Amino acid sequence: MKNSERESPLSFGDGQGVRHTFKKSERLSKEKWIQELFEKGSSFYLYPFKVIHQPHPDPTLPHQVLITVSSRQFKKAVDRNLIKRRIREAYRIQKHVLTIKPTIVFAIIYTAKEILPFAEMKAKILIALTKLNNFSAPVRGEA
RNA sequence: GCUGCAAGCCGGCUUAUCGUCCCGAUCCCGAUAUUUAUCGGGAUCGGGAAGGAAAGUCCGGGCAACACAGAGCAUCGUACUUCCUAACAGGAAGGUGUCACGCUUAAGGGCGUGAUAACAGACAGUGCCACAGAAAACAAACUACCUUAACCGAUCGUGCAUCGGACAAGGAAAAGGUGAAAAGGUGGAGUAAGAGCCCACCGCCUUGAUGGUGACAUCAGGGGCAUGGUAAACCUUACGAGUUGAAAGGCCAAAUAGGUCGCACUCACGAAAGUGAUUAGCUGCUCGCUAAUAGCGCAAGCUGGUGUGAUUGGGUAGGCUGCUUGAACCUUACGGUGACGCAAGGUCUAGAUAAAUGAUAAGCACUUCUUCCGAGUAAUCGGCAGCAGAACAGAACCCGGCUUACAGGCUUGCAUUUUUU
RNA sequence: GGUUCCGUGGCCGAGUGGCUAGGCUGAGCUCUGCAAAAGCUCCUACAGCGGUUCGAAUCCGCUCGGAACCU
Numbered sequence: 069m070k071n072s073e074r075e076s077p078l079s080f081g082d083g084q085g086v087r088h089t090f091k092k093s094e095r096l097s098k099e100k101w102i103q104e105l106f107e108k109g110s111s112f113y114l115y116p117f118k119v120i121h122q123p124h125p126d127p128t129l130p131h132q133v134l135i136t137v138s139s140r141q142f143k144k145a146v147d148r149n150l151i152k153r154r155i156r157e158a159y160r161i162q163k164h165v166l167t168i169k170p171t172i173v174f175a176i177i178y179t180a181k182e183i184l185p186f187a188e189m190k191a192k193i194l195i196a197l198t199k200l201n202n203f204s205a206p207v208r209g210e211a
Numbered sequence: 212g213c214u215g216c217a218a219g220c221c222g223g224c225u226u227a228u229c230g231u232c233c234c235g236a237u238c239c240c241g242a243u244a245u246u247u248a249u250c251g252g253g254a255u256c257g258g259g260a261a262g263g264a265a266a267g268u269c270c271g272g273g274c275a276a277c278a279c280a281g282a283g284c285a286u287c288g289u290a291c292u293u294c295c296u297a298a299c300a301g302g303a304a305g306g307u308g309u310c311a312c313g314c315u316u317a318a319g320g321g322c323g324u325g326a327u328a329a330c331a332g333a334c335a336g337u338g339c340c341a342c343a344g345a346a347a348a349c350a351a352a353c354u355a356c357c358u359u360a361a362c363c364g365a366u367c368g369u370g371c372a373u374c375g376g377a378c379a380a381g382g383a384a385a386a387g388g389u390g391a392a393a394a395g396g397u398g399g400a401g402u403a404a405g406a407g408c409c410c411a412c413c414g415c416c417u418u419g420a421u422g423g424u425g426a427c428a429u430c431a432g433g434g435g436c437a438u439g440g441u442a443a444a445c446c447u448u449a450c451g452a453g454u455u456g457a458a459a460g461g462c463c464a465a466a467u468a469g470g471u472c473g474c475a476c477u478c479a480c481g482a483a484a485g486u487g488a489u490u491a492g493c494u495g496c497u498c499g500c501u502a503a504u505a506g507c508g509c510a511a512g513c514u515g516g517u518g519u520g521a522u523u524g525g526g527u528a529g530g531c532u533g534c535u536u537g538a539a540c541c542u543u544a545c546g547g548u549g550a551c552g553c554a555a556g557g558u559c560u561a562g563a564u565a566a567a568u569g570a571u572a573a574g575c576a577c578u579u580c581u582u583c584c585g586a587g588u589a590a591u592c593g594g595c596a597g598c599a600g601a602a603c604a605g606a607a608c609c610c611g612g613c614u615u616a617c618a619g620g621c622u623u624g625c626a627u628u629u630u631u632u
Numbered sequence: 633g634g635u636u637c638c639g640u641g642g643c644c645g646a647g648u649g650g651c652u653a654g655g656c657u658g659a660g661c662u663c664u665g666c667a668a669a670a671g672c673u674c675c676u677a678c679a680g681c682g683g684u685u686c687g688a689a690u691c692c693g694c695u696c697g698g699a700a701c702c703u
Contacts, residue, residue: 088229093252097565100528134565145266145605150569153231157570160230175565186570 090160096132096173101125105134105173114196116180116189117155121200124171131166133159134175141181151178154186158193165197174200 096102109122124132135155137148155176176196 090230092232095565098529099565102565136565146603149567149605152566153569157230161570190570 088160088163090156090163094130094132094163096134096175101132101173102134102175105175109174112199113179114192114199116178116184117192117196118177118179119174119196119200120177121172121174124173127170129171131163131171132173134173135159135178136175137178141178142183147183151183154189155193158186158190159197162190162194162197165194166201168201172200 096105104125105120105122109120111118111120113119135152137151139148142148142151155178159176176193
């Protein structure tokens with residue numbers, strides 16, 4: 069029981085009793101990997117986000133995400149914090165949608181010029197995650 | 212009661228579900244070595260988690276590394292005085308100037324209240340002061356004024372006459388106009404006309420006395436106007452400043468390349484290209500691919516090469532530390548006009564690192580407007596309900612200031628106005 | 633996190649305290665049968681606020697915006 073949990077910490081088989089956590093290990097924080105992701109990763113736009121994704125360099129780790137808001141677009145740190153918090157919350161609640169087996173790293177870049185309400189962000193994040201699900205797997209298969 | 216100004220303070224709260232970071236306790240799992248310990252991960256419980264400006268980075272310090280005999284020059288900064296302070300371009304108290312208002316004087320001026328000032332020096336030197344104006348700085352003299360001598364014209368009173376014009380020599384700087392600024396001001400005396408030439412008051416310069424820690428003030432004497440503005444122009448004087456910033460500094464330390472030591476191999480054919488073989492590596496094995504098979508010596512062996520194992524220095528990726536107990540905060544007493552100091556008691560109050568407290572729902576409190584009800588003569592106030600709103604803004608090593616942004620609320624003081632007495 | 637610099641018409645860009653040059657673009661006119669070229673005229677400016685000065689694009693302070701560098 070415990071062993072299986074350890075092998076796949078993000079086990080979301082039936083969805084019953086799943087804890088919607090968002091720990092530090094699920095965030096992309098290695099500078100080297102970030103560089104690699106932005107140089108080699110494939111991307112798509114889905115207003116108000118741009119998503120860059122890539123197979124995980126270390127497949128034993130869970131999915132890792134990077135959320136970023138340009139300081140060019142939003143000059144005040146308070147606004148950037150608010151947007152990042154809303155994106156983080158939307159991902160935390162809906163990340164069980166992401167079910168592809170080899171884990172990936174991806175970045176969510178906020179590209180809109182104004183601050184959108186939480187409900188809209190939540191819906192868009194759901195669409196983005198299902199899209200990631202669909203065409204991340206074939207890319208891995210071809211390679 | 213309302214409104215405004217100034218100073219000081221505050222800068223939403225509660226509950227539910229889910230979730231983030233840090234600390235502590237208990238438990239579980241994995242790795243390493245010796246019962247137990249270290250490291251990593253997780254669960255449960257408990258506790259804590261952004262500001263008055265966290266901002267701008269405009270000043271000043273702490274802390275850290277490096278540099279450093281002493282003195283001078285250069286560069287940069289500061290600039291009324293005294294004090295506060297770890298320090299400051301900050302603050303407190305005072306001085307002086309300017310402006311406004313009021314009172315007063317015949318006027319010049321004096322006194323009071325408030326605001327405000329980058330408020331050292333322009334008789335150390337250099338530069339600049341456009342246009343206008345005669346002249347913009349050791350004064351000079353355009354118009355106008357006055358005197359003297361001679362000339363010309365007009366008049367009638369026929370004179371050393373009066374009026375006008377032009378020229379020359381001289382006097383003087385009062386009047387005019389220009390300008391941001393024109394060479395002390397006002398009044399008098401004086402004169403051919405005038406002038407600090409002289410007089411009174413004021414201003415200025417200077418000497419002395421008294422008071423004050425000092426800036427400076429007051430009084431007395433002398434000078435006789437000599438001293439335009441500009442130092443946020445160069446500059447002078449006095450004082451201060453070593454450089455770089457936590458991405459500083461310290462510790463640990465993969466991979467790759469390097470050093471040292473050990474072990475294995477370093478052959479055959481061919482003119483050469485190449486072929487085979489051996490060794491080593493990649494692979495579970497074969498195939499295949501890659502690398503080496505060189506020099507000296509009779510030989511042992513030595514040097515070199517390839518592969519591999521161990522070890523080692525520097526230290527990259529990365530991690531840990533620096534990191535939050537501090538010129539700390541609160542209360543009270545005492546000293547000081549005050550900034551502030553000091554004593555006693557109490558408190559522990561963020562520590563993230565692609566960077567944290569947030570999402571959803573409900574309620575309370577607050578503000579504006581509207582309807583209704585109540586109180587009051589009225590200005591206005593209170594209550595129920597509804598709609599809308601709710602600022603500026605996010606720690607990045609830490610403090611002290613300054614500046615800038617800010618919905619709304621509270622306290623104190625002052626002022627205007629309204630109502631009642 | 634820190635350091636340095638810049639901001640002048642629609643665009644480029646000169647201007648060391650005294651009327652803000654010049655070029656490109658745009659509009660109009662002249663010339664031409666029409667156009668091009670040329671010539672003439674016009675439009676639109678010192679990032680904002682405050683101070684020093686008689687006078688500020690220039691000197692000083694604050695604010696806003698932009699760029700580069702350190703890593």
